[in-house]
Amino acid sequence: MKPVQKELLVVALGGNAFLRHGEKRTFENQNKRIRNASRHLVDLIEEGYRLVITHGNGPQIGDTLLRHEAGEKMFKIPALPMDVCVAETQGAIGYMIQQALRSELKRRRLNKVVVSILTRVIIDKRDEELKNPTKPIGLFYSAGELRKIKQRHPRYAFAYDRARGGWRRIVVSPNPKRIGIAEQSAIKLLVDSGCIAIACGGGGIPVVEEKGWRAIGIEAVVDKDLAGERLATLIEADRLVILTDVDAAYVDFGKSSQKKLHKISASDAREYMSEGQFSAGSMEPKILAGIRFVENRGKSAVICELSKVTEALHGRSGTTILPSL
Amino acid sequence: MKPVQKELLVVALGGNAFLRHGEKRTFENQNKRIRNASRHLVDLIEEGYRLVITHGNGPQIGDTLLRHEAGEKMFKIPALPMDVCVAETQGAIGYMIQQALRSELKRRRLNKVVVSILTRVIIDKRDEELKNPTKPIGLFYSAGELRKIKQRHPRYAFAYDRARGGWRRIVVSPNPKRIGIAEQSAIKLLVDSGCIAIACGGGGIPVVEEKGWRAIGIEAVVDKDLAGERLATLIEADRLVILTDVDAAYVDFGKSSQKKLHKISASDAREYMSEGQFSAGSMEPKILAGIRFVENRGKSAVICELSKVTEALHGRSGTTILPSL
Numbered sequence A, B: 001m002k003p004v005q006k007e008l009l010v011v012a013l014g015g016n017a018f019l020r021h022g023e024k025r026t027f028e029n030q031n032k033r034i035r036n037a038s039r040h041l042v043d044l045i046e047e048g049y050r051l052v053i054t055h056g057n058g059p060q061i062g063d064t065l066l067r068h069e070a071g072e073k074m075f076k077i078p079a080l081p082m083d084v085c086v087a088e089t090q091g092a093i094g095y096m097i098q099q100a101l102r103s104e105l106k107r108r109r110l111n112k113v114v115v116s117i118l119t120r121v122i123i124d125k126r127d128e129e130l131k132n133p134t135k136p137i138g139l140f141y142s143a144g145e146l147r148k149i150k151q152r153h154p155r156y157a158f159a160y161d162r163a164r165g166g167w168r169r170i171v172v173s174p175n176p177k178r179i180g181i182a183e184q185s186a187i188k189l190l191v192d193s194g195c196i197a198i199a200c201g202g203g204g205i206p207v208v209e210e211k212g213w214r215a216i217g218i219e220a221v222v223d224k225d226l227a228g229e230r231l232a233t234l235i236e237a238d239r240l241v242i243l244t245d246v247d248a249a250y251v252d253f254g255k256s257s258q259k260k261l262h263k264i265s266a267s268d269a270r271e272y273m274s275e276g277q278f279s280a281g282s283m284e285p286k287i288l289a290g291i292r293f294v295e296n297r298g299k300s301a302v303i304c305e306l307s308k309v310t311e312a313l314h315g316r317s318g319t320t321i322l323p324s325l
Helices: A027-046 A058-075 A082-107 A143-152 A184-192 A224-234 A266-274 A283-295 A306-313 B027-046 B058-075 B082-107 B143-152 B184-192 B224-234 B266-274 B283-295 B306-313
Strands: A008-013 A050-055 A114-117 A120-122 A135-141 A157-161 A166-171 A196-199 A205-210 A214-217 A239-244 A263-265 A300-305 A319-322 B008-013 B050-055 B114-117 B120-122 B135-141 B157-161 B166-171 B196-199 B205-210 B214-217 B239-244 B263-265 B300-305 B319-322
Touching: A008 A027, A008 A224, A008 A306, A027 A050, A027 A082, A027 A306, A050 A082, A050 A184, A050 A224, A058 A082, A058 A135, A058 B058, A082 A114, A082 A196, A082 A205, A082 A214, A082 B082, A082 B120, A082 B214, A114 A184, A114 B114, A120 B082, A135 A143, A135 A157, A143 A166, A184 A196, A184 A224, A184 B184, A214 B082, A224 A239, A224 A283, A239 A283, A239 A306, A263 A266, A266 A283, A266 A319, A283 A300, A283 A319, A300 A306, B008 B027, B008 B224, B008 B306, B027 B050, B027 B082, B027 B306, B050 B082, B050 B184, B050 B224, B058 B082, B058 B135, B082 B114, B082 B196, B082 B205, B082 B214, B114 B184, B135 B143, B135 B157, B143 B166, B184 B196, B184 B224, B224 B239, B224 B283, B239 B283, B239 B306, B263 B266, B266 B283, B266 B319, B283 B300, B283 B319, B300 B306
Parallel strands: A008 A050, A008 A239, A050 A196, A114 A196, A120 A205, A239 A300, A263 A319, B008 B050, B008 B239, B050 B196, B114 B196, B120 B205, B239 B300, B263 B319
Antiparallel strands: A135 A166, A157 A166, A205 A214, A300 A319, B135 B166, B157 B166, B205 B214, B300 B319
C-alpha cells in the first residue's frame, strides 16, 4: 500500500523540539527530544506528505559561541566568526535530526533517504538593518575584557547594556523579506526525487554577495521562521508548518476576552499583529512568516504543537493562516 | 563552448588545503587556503570533470574537541560526543569549501550548484577494531583530572601515555574496508544531476546500526582517505584523486636509491607497502585507499600535489595507481 504523493510541507522545528526550558543541554537530552520529534514527522511521511525540515539553533548557537570563546581563553584557539559557528550548528543539529529520522523510517520499513544540506542565506547588501547591529549575543563583559576582545576581533560590534551594567557583542538581524537561499535548487532537486531534506537550520548561514560573485559570511542572525518562509516560498511548498510549544496563537492572551485563533486570513493576522497581539521574538515572527508565505502564493501556514501536527494539518488543532479573499 | 561531460572524480583534500603546518588556525588563514584550493578545483570543472569533494578535519576536530572541553570547564556547557563534533566540523569546513567553490564558479560564469551533504559512515558492529580503542585524541590529563572527566563522561576510554606521563582519551579507529556511506544515494543523485557535492568530510560521522534500523554515533575516527575510497567505490567514480603536500609517493625515500613512483600497479603498490615503504598515518593510507579503489573496479587512483592536479590527471605529475594486469 503505497501512500499517494501529497503536499510538500516545509516544517520548522522550534527549540522545544530539542530541549525543554531549563533542561541540561546534554547530548542525551537533546537526542531524546529529537527522537520524539522524529516519530511525529514520520507520521506525516506515512500519510504521504513530502517534507523539508528546518530548525532553530537558539540554545545551540549560544553554546557554540561560548565554546569558541572558552577555547580562545583556555587554549588560544582562534574563535571563528558567526557564519562558521552557524554552520557548525547546522552540522550538529542536522546530523542529529537526520539520524533520528532515518532510524525511525527504517524501523517502520519506509525506504526514504534523509539528507541535510548546509544552507546559506544571501542577504541583500542594501538591507538597511545591515548597518545597524542590534541583536545581543553571548556574555556580558567589563570594559577591561572588552578591550582585550576587541584586540583579538576588531570586526565585532558591542553595545553597553545599562540594565545589566556590561558590554555585550551585538550582531545584525536582517529582515529576510528579500533574502535568497543559495542552495535552493539542490534542495528542490532532492525533494523532487523523493528525499527528505533538512535545510536552512538556524535561519541559514548569513552571507552577502560582492561584485556579483563573491559570497562572504557576515555577523548576523536570521530568524528561523522568517527564513523558513523564504525557503518554503522559493521551493514552492504547499504549506509552511511551524511547530512550537503552545497549541495555537491567541488574541487578548491572558485576558477574559482571550480567544484562540483557529483559522484566520492573512489580512486579519496583519491587523492583530499591528495591534501588538503577538509576543515579539516568539509568536510574532511565526505569524509574520505565515502571512508572508500565503501572500507569496502559499496555500496555508499552520502554527501548532509538535504532538498535534497531524491533527493540525487536518484543521483540527493549531492556528491556520489562509490567503485573504 | 560547453565542455564534454567527463569522468566523475572523488577528490580528497588533505589538511594542507586549509592550513600550512604551524600556521595559526584563524578563519582568515583557513579561508585563504580554501580559496586557493577552489581555483584548482574549478580548473578541473572547467575541463569538464564532475566532482565529489571530500576533506580531512585533523586540525579542526582537535580544535573542536578542545572547545567542547573548555566550554564545559569554563561555562559548564556539556561537551558533546565525538560523532556530533565530527558533524560540527563537516558543517564548518563544508560551508567554507562550498562558499569558496561557488564563488569561484560564479566568477568564471560557470553555473554549477555546490552542495555539502552531512555524511554518516556506517561501521560494521562486528569490526574487531571497535573493541579496542587505540587512537589518542586531545589533551593529557593527570590522575585527578581523569577522575573528574570520567565522572562527567563515563563512556570515554582513556590510556596512559608512558612517554609523556599522562592520561589521554582514546577512540576506536575502525578499518573502513567494509563501511557503508549512509547518504550514498543522495550524493549520487546530486552528482548525476550536475551538482558538485562535498561529502564524507573528516572520514564521515561514525555510526553503528542496531537491530537493523537504529543508528547510533560512536567514539571513533575514520581515516579520510580510506573513507574517500569507500565513497568513490560506492558512487562508482571513475577516479579517486588524493591531494597532498608532497609531489608523489616515493620508495627508498631519503636514500641514494630513492625513486619517485609515477605509475604503479596495485600489486606492486601492495608489495611496497608490505616492505614498509610508506609512512604510517600519512602516505600509507593514501596508497592503501588507491589500491582498494582500483581493486574495487576503479579506473585509477592519483596521489598528487594540489597545485599539480590537472597535470597529474593527464599523467604528467604525481603517482598513479592502476589495476594490476
